[in-house]
Amino acid sequence: MKQSIYTIEEQTPLTASVFRMRLRGDTSEITSPGQFVNIRLDGRFLRRPISVSEREESAFTILYKILGAGTAQMARMQPGMKLDILTGLGNGFDVGPAGAQPLLIGGGAGAPPMVWLAQELLRRGASVTAVLGFNRKDEIFCADTLEALGARVVIATLDGSAGVRGFVTDAMRELPYTYFYACGPEPMLKAVWRTARTSGQLSFEERMGCGFGACMGCSCRTITGYKRICKDGPVLRKEEIVWTD
Amino acid sequence: MDRLSVELCGIRLDNPVIPASGTFGYGYEFAAYYDINCLGTFSFKGTTREPRFGNPTPRIAEAEGGMLNSVGLQNPGVDAVIREELPKLRACFRKPVMANVSGFSVEEFAEVCEKLDAEPQVGWLEVNVSCPNVHGGGMSFGTDPKAAAQVTQAVKRVTKKPVLVKLSPNVTDIVRIAKACEDAGADGISLINTLLAMRIDLKKRKPILANVTGGFSGPAVFPVALRMVWQVSSAVRIPVVGLGGVHTAEQVIEMMLAGATAVEVGAANLVDPWVCRTIIRDLPGVMDQYGIHTLSEIIGGAK
Numbered sequence: 001m002k003q004s005i006y007t008i009e010e011q012t013p014l015t016a017s018v019f020r021m022r023l024r025g026d027t028s029e030i031t032s033p034g035q036f037v038n039i040r041l042d043g044r045f046l047r048r049p050i051s052v053s054e055r056e057e058s059a060f061t062i063l064y065k066i067l068g069a070g071t072a073q074m075a076r077m078q079p080g081m082k083l084d085i086l087t088g089l090g091n092g093f094d095v096g097p098a099g100a101q102p103l104l105i106g107g108g109a110g111a112p113p114m115v116w117l118a119q120e121l122l123r124r125g126a127s128v129t130a131v132l133g134f135n136r137k138d139e140i141f142c143a144d145t146l147e148a149l150g151a152r153v154v155i156a157t158l159d160g161s162a163g164v165r166g167f168v169t170d171a172m173r174e175l176p177y178t179y180f181y182a183c184g185p186e187p188m189l190k191a192v193w194r195t196a197r198t199s200g201q202l203s204f205e206e207r208m209g210c211g212f213g214a215c216m217g218c219s220c221r222t223i224t225g226y227k228r229i230c231k232d233g234p235v236l237r238k239e240e241i242v243w244t245d
Numbered sequence: 246m247d248r249l250s251v252e253l254c255g256i257r258l259d260n261p262v263i264p265a266s267g268t269f270g271y272g273y274e275f276a277a278y279y280d281i282n283c284l285g286t287f288s289f290k291g292t293t294r295e296p297r298f299g300n301p302t303p304r305i306a307e308a309e310g311g312m313l314n315s316v317g318l319q320n321p322g323v324d325a326v327i328r329e330e331l332p333k334l335r336a337c338f339r340k341p342v343m344a345n346v347s348g349f350s351v352e353e354f355a356e357v358c359e360k361l362d363a364e365p366q367v368g369w370l371e372v373n374v375s376c377p378n379v380h381g382g383g384m385s386f387g388t389d390p391k392a393a394a395q396v397t398q399a400v401k402r403v404t405k406k407p408v409l410v411k412l413s414p415n416v417t418d419i420v421r422i423a424k425a426c427e428d429a430g431a432d433g434i435s436l437i438n439t440l441l442a443m444r445i446d447l448k449k450r451k452p453i454l455a456n457v458t459g460g461f462s463g464p465a466v467f468p469v470a471l472r473m474v475w476q477v478s479s480a481v482r483i484p485v486v487g488l489g490g491v492h493t494a495e496q497v498i499e500m501m502l503a504g505a506t507a508v509e510v511g512a513a514n515l516v517d518p519w520v521c522r523t524i525i526r527d528l529p530g531v532m533d534q535y536g537i538h539t540l541s542e543i544i545g546g547a548k
Contacts, residue, residue, distance in 0.1 A: 001277075001518070003517070003519065044307065045307055045309075045310060045312055045464070045516065047516055206302055207302065207303040207305045207453075208305060209304075209305045209312060210514075210515035210518070213270070214269065214515060214518070215305070215314065216299065216304075216319040217302075217304045217305035217314060218302060218304070218305070219319055220302070226298055226319070244301065
């Protein structure tokens with residue numbers, strides 16, 4: 001973990017509520033896809049945890065959705081402005097068990113970490129398919145980036161305005177895959193966990209206090225005991241997950 | 246360094262800065278980020294007799310000037326703390342540590358304290374009769390002078406180490422509770438624990454916290470904490486450890502001027518993991534600015 005000041009280099013709207021922000025600064029602690037950063041905002045006590053979408057030598061990119069006052073404040077910031085950020089948080093995805101045909105599943109705001117993950121898997125010679133789920137066609141983002149990287153992209157929309165009508169699990173049904181990686185809202189993760197035909201890894205979201213394992217605010221049960229989503233996760237293996245509701 | 250040193254219940258602290266329980270784990274988590282031997286001491290995660298997962302999530306909510314938590318005393322239980330956590334703590338911290346203890350009965354408080362009394366590195370026992378997030382325990386002992394006194398007496402019987410009783414602000418008269426603890430033999434008082442609070446999610450029209458209520462902490466509570474430190478330290482003869490919303494060297498001095506012998510830093514650790522080191526580094530400069538030669542001379546100095 002490292003605390004450092006980052007300069008906003010780019011701030012681009014991707015949809016009505018999703019923005020891409022590129023931040024220049026020290027990326028030495030950002031080591032694997034699925035990790036997140038924790039952003040301090042003026043006038044807000046708690047930092048905002050947001051997953052890393054892409055990492056470069058001295059910059060990284062986040063794709064964030066306006067969900068509340070904090071992210072709305074971020075969206076008003078301009079290139080050149082600076083942010084205090086904790087980086088290198090969370091365990092990230094393990095690309096080891098991916099096999100030849102990994103399936104990446106991103107639901108809504110859970111899509112961003114799939115970009116860096118796809119880059120890593122493609123670099124290792126895997127044939128990558130990404131299933132992205134959204135409510136409507138005008139909410140789609142990440143799909144073009146993933147296609148440009150060389151991943152096959154399958155879209156699912158709830159209203160059928162693009163791709164398969166339904167949930168990501170409807171789009172997954174006929175697809176071949178050797179392993180899966182999922183990130184998205186908990187009901188989606190649960191449905192994926194229930195229906196996936198292979199082993200896989202799931203990245204969870206929870207309201208966090210610190211983001212680095214100190215406050216026990218985001219604890220969950222696993223088959224091997226309690227884990228902190230922020231420090232021992234956010235990525236959990238399919239086999240260790242215990243659903244509480 | 247002597248300019249910063251204070252004495253808390255017969256034990257010398259290099260400086261009065263103490264990370265508060267529940268925001269600093271068992272220390273080793275933070276030792277990965279800086280040498281925690283710069284601290285006066287720290288109060289480790291509230292420990293109970295049995296292992297506890299705590300409350301369901303969400304356990305965290307934000308508010309203007311702070312945060313709410315309803316963690317509910319998640320901890321591995323005193324035996325695992327002694328077996329697994331304290332050896333790791335010992336490996337990175339060479340000073341006496343403050344052991345924070347909670348319980349659901351007078352007997353449990355005493356049993357946990359008795360076990361921790363046998364640990365050489367434990368310098369003080371901080372008895373938490375003020376956790377707002379557990380039912381049938383914690384705060385229910387800290388809102389009744391008789392119950393608080395009973396816990397204090399029971400704990401004092403099983404340990405020779407100094408006992409600090411950590412009080413809740415969620416009472417009509419905190420002075421009465423503090424005096425009851427003093428009369429029952431407490432060696433010190435720490436205050437304040439979090440303020441009972443809640444938030445509601447407008448989209449879901451439900452409380453944000455799964456536990457409905459939680460404890461509010463952070464910069465917004467500082468003036469409340471300061472007022473209570475002032476009141477309690479004016480009424481008791483034993484030392485008072487002040488906490489609540491502290492995140493700067495100036496506030497450490499303010500707390501001490503109000504009557505605190507030492508100062509705990511809580512929620513601030515969660516947004517700036519290095520904040521206690523920064524406060525300690527800032528203290529000499531701020532003391533110079535206000536013409537303070539040593540910190541020990543300013544305790545209660547505003548009275």
